[in-house]
Amino acid sequence: MSGPGSVPRGAGLPTGPRRSARLGAAAAGPPGLVAGGAGRLPALIAGAVAAVVVAAALAPGWLAPFDPLAIDPSAAFQAPSPAHWLGTDESGRDLLSRVIHGARDSLLIGAAATGVGLALALLLGVPAGLGAGGGRAGRWLDFGIGRVLEVLFALPGLLLALVFIALAGPGVATSVVAVGLGTAPGYARLIRTQVAVLRSSPMIEAAVVLGRPRGTILWRHLLPNALAPVLVLATLGLGQAVVWASALSFLGLGAPPPAPEWGSMLSAGRTYLGIAWWMTVFPGLAVVAVAASSTVLGRALSRRAAGL
Amino acid sequence: MTSKRTTPVRGRPGAGPGSRRRVVSAALRWLALKLAGAAFVLWAVATLIFVGIRLIPGDPAEAILGGPGSQASAEALAAARAEHGLDLPLTAQYAMQLERLAQGDLGQSYSLRVPVAELLAEQLPGTLLLAALAWALAWLLALGLALWSTLGGRGAALVASGLEIAAAAVPHFWLASLLVLLFSNALAWLPPVSTNTPAGLVLPVTTLALPLAGFLGQVMRESMLTAISSPFALSARARGEREAGVLLRHGLRHAALPGIGLSGWALGSLVSGAVVVETIFARPGLGRTLLGAVTLRDVPLVTGVALASAAAYVVVMAAADLAERIADPRLRAA
Numbered sequence: 001m002s003g004p005g006s007v008p009r010g011a012g013l014p015t016g017p018r019r020s021a022r023l024g025a026a027a028a029g030p031p032g033l034v035a036g037g038a039g040r041l042p043a044l045i046a047g048a049v050a051a052v053v054v055a056a057a058l059a060p061g062w063l064a065p066f067d068p069l070a071i072d073p074s075a076a077f078q079a080p081s082p083a084h085w086l087g088t089d090e091s092g093r094d095l096l097s098r099v100i101h102g103a104r105d106s107l108l109i110g111a112a113a114t115g116v117g118l119a120l121a122l123l124l125g126v127p128a129g130l131g132a133g134g135g136r137a138g139r140w141l142d143f144g145i146g147r148v149l150e151v152l153f154a155l156p157g158l159l160l161a162l163v164f165i166a167l168a169g170p171g172v173a174t175s176v177v178a179v180g181l182g183t184a185p186g187y188a189r190l191i192r193t194q195v196a197v198l199r200s201s202p203m204i205e206a207a208v209v210l211g212r213p214r215g216t217i218l219w220r221h222l223l224p225n226a227l228a229p230v231l232v233l234a235t236l237g238l239g240q241a242v243v244w245a246s247a248l249s250f251l252g253l254g255a256p257p258p259a260p261e262w263g264s265m266l267s268a269g270r271t272y273l274g275i276a277w278w279m280t281v282f283p284g285l286a287v288v289a290v291a292a293s294s295t296v297l298g299r300a301l302s303r304r305a306a307g308l
Numbered sequence: 309m310t311s312k313r314t315t316p317v318r319g320r321p322g323a324g325p326g327s328r329r330r331v332v333s334a335a336l337r338w339l340a341l342k343l344a345g346a347a348f349v350l351w352a353v354a355t356l357i358f359v360g361i362r363l364i365p366g367d368p369a370e371a372i373l374g375g376p377g378s379q380a381s382a383e384a385l386a387a388a389r390a391e392h393g394l395d396l397p398l399t400a401q402y403a404m405q406l407e408r409l410a411q412g413d414l415g416q417s418y419s420l421r422v423p424v425a426e427l428l429a430e431q432l433p434g435t436l437l438l439a440a441l442a443w444a445l446a447w448l449l450a451l452g453l454a455l456w457s458t459l460g461g462r463g464a465a466l467v468a469s470g471l472e473i474a475a476a477a478v479p480h481f482w483l484a485s486l487l488v489l490l491f492s493n494a495l496a497w498l499p500p501v502s503t504n505t506p507a508g509l510v511l512p513v514t515t516l517a518l519p520l521a522g523f524l525g526q527v528m529r530e531s532m533l534t535a536i537s538s539p540f541a542l543s544a545r546a547r548g549e550r551e552a553g554v555l556l557r558h559g560l561r562h563a564a565l566p567g568i569g570l571s572g573w574a575l576g577s578l579v580s581g582a583v584v585v586e587t588i589f590a591r592p593g594l595g596r597t598l599l600g601a602v603t604l605r606d607v608p609l610v611t612g613v614a615l616a617s618a619a620a621y622v623v624v625m626a627a628a629d630l631a632e633r634i635a636d637p638r639l640r641a642a
Contacts, residue, residue, distance in 0.1 A: 150349065151349055151618075154349045154353065156617075159580065166601065170603070236435055239477060243479045288479075288619065295473055
């Protein structure tokens with residue numbers, strides 16, 4: 001929940017022209033793209049963790065020893081043991097199986113939210129970036145979208161997501177859109193910068209001089225090049241989206257309780273914090289593993305993209 | 309560059325009454341600009357929520373009173389329609405809403421039946437205390453980390469990047485739960501419920517501060533390392549300044565700059581964190597009020613908290629701008 005403000009911080013990328021450069025530096029998140037200084041080992045570990053989580057999401061039935069929804073009241077609140085590696089919950093359901101089955105929902109929600117955020121960001125960022133170097137109308141467009149983003153940044157972190165949920169009501173679909181909405185301003189600023197820089201690049205100039213149609217230039221030259229660094233950041237952002245979505249479920253605003261989703265498992269765990277620590281520790285560890293591996297992988301990718 | 313001797317900006321020669329007037333008028337212009345910006349942001353947030361309520365399918369009166377599931381009574385719906393002028397055309401509703409906001413009237417919380425402004429005034433101090441303490445602790449930790457690594461601490465880089473990854477990956481709610489498990493349940497050192505006593509503040513403040521310190525620490529460390537190996541630090545040493553002086557006068561200043569630049573982001577982290585932390589530690593405050601309002605879909609109250617938080621953001625950004633000018637003479641000359 002440190003916020004996808006932390007994701008699309010745009011550090012290491014050329015900042016926008018004129019005034020927005022300083023504004024951007026002040027309002028955007030921390031420059032997380034700074035190299036961690038570590039070697040390849042963290043990336044390898046992160047890759048292995050990601051592979052396990054994706055495997056769990058694709059085929060939970062193969063990995064999970066029990067049915068995640070099978071209730072057994074006589075086995076409630078069992079501490080971790082050889083029979084139940086991670087213990088059982090208040091209804092005697094096997095926690096390991098629930099954590100494994102939870103991977104699918106948690107990853108899907110995180111990925112969908114990232115997708116929503118990127119789509120919104122493209123809608124705002126591409127016109128602004130194209131306008132930034134264009135004529136009078138284009139610059140006004142850029143200015144207008146810039147002010148919209150500024151206002152969205154004034155509702156930082158979870159706040160925009162919470163306002164949206166208050167208006168649209170809680171639920172899985174709402175929390176996906178809410179998290180996407182919360183992450184969009186950061187991505188949009190980054191895309192704008194990317195597009196603005198590319199627009200004035202020799203490559204695009206050449207395409208214009210050669211008389212390529214505008215649509216071709218946009219789809220074949222501009223967008224693919226603008227998206228590459230954004231996709232790297234989306235890798236970083238996926239983990240954040242998982243964290244945010246689990247926070248919303250934890251607060252009782254996301255996935256409803258019976259589903260094996262990490263956030264709602266944690267929400268149940270909070271009720272029994274005093275008697276069953278494992279109900280809080282293990283689902284939380286899963287969230288942290290996903291977020292940390294996506295952070296480490298995203299950084300490794302961005303370092304590679306920067307040619308370091 | 310930051311040395312007083314190389315940039316005599318502060319004590320500008322010939323600071324007569326004329327230049328003082330210029331300084332005052334520049335300050336007034338700055339203030340006017342910031343006030344206009346603040347008014348714009350608040351207007352836009354209010355407009356955003358106004359449009360949002362009308363875009364959601366269904367009866368806006370019902371949306372204001374907790375959504376379709378709230379089973380608001382017919383009288384309550386009628387009262388809400390009258391209060392928000394929902395029978396009037398949209399433009400008139402909008403004008404009415406803005407007029408009331410301009411007068412400082414944030415409306416009535418339907419779930420608590422209290423004026424929203426009153427609730428905000430009541431809940432703000434607790435959250436402010438929590439956030440201010442967490443911010444201060446995060447800065448202390450981050451600066452400490454930066455100093456440690458410039459003083460040759462080989463572990464500092466590891467701690468800093470470890471903290472940063474943890475900051476990106478560890479949700480506030482999980483950190484809070486772990487701290488409660490360890491310090492309240494296992495060791496019984498600190499209470500799991502937060503009060504305004506020192507012992508009652510330790511856990512929530514730590515929960516908020518650690519992730520923040522992770523991000524700040526990383527940027528501060530790098531900025532400081534760059535500063536003490538740059539030419540101006542060398543020339544300071546050549547002038548005979550001691551290493552401690554270089555570190556404190558130049559290093560710390562450069563470490564602080566990116567931290568100040570991240571203030572807006574830090575506020576976001578603190579606000580989101582406050583929602584979770586106040587809920588977990590059963591601590592009264594704006595965050596917990598917001599969560600309750602969101603759960604009950606109490607739109608007037610949510611709007612009030614959003615406006616208050618946007619106002620806080622504007623104030624923090626202005627303060628950060630000012631602090632940056634004070635810390636960085638290069639900006640003042642411009």
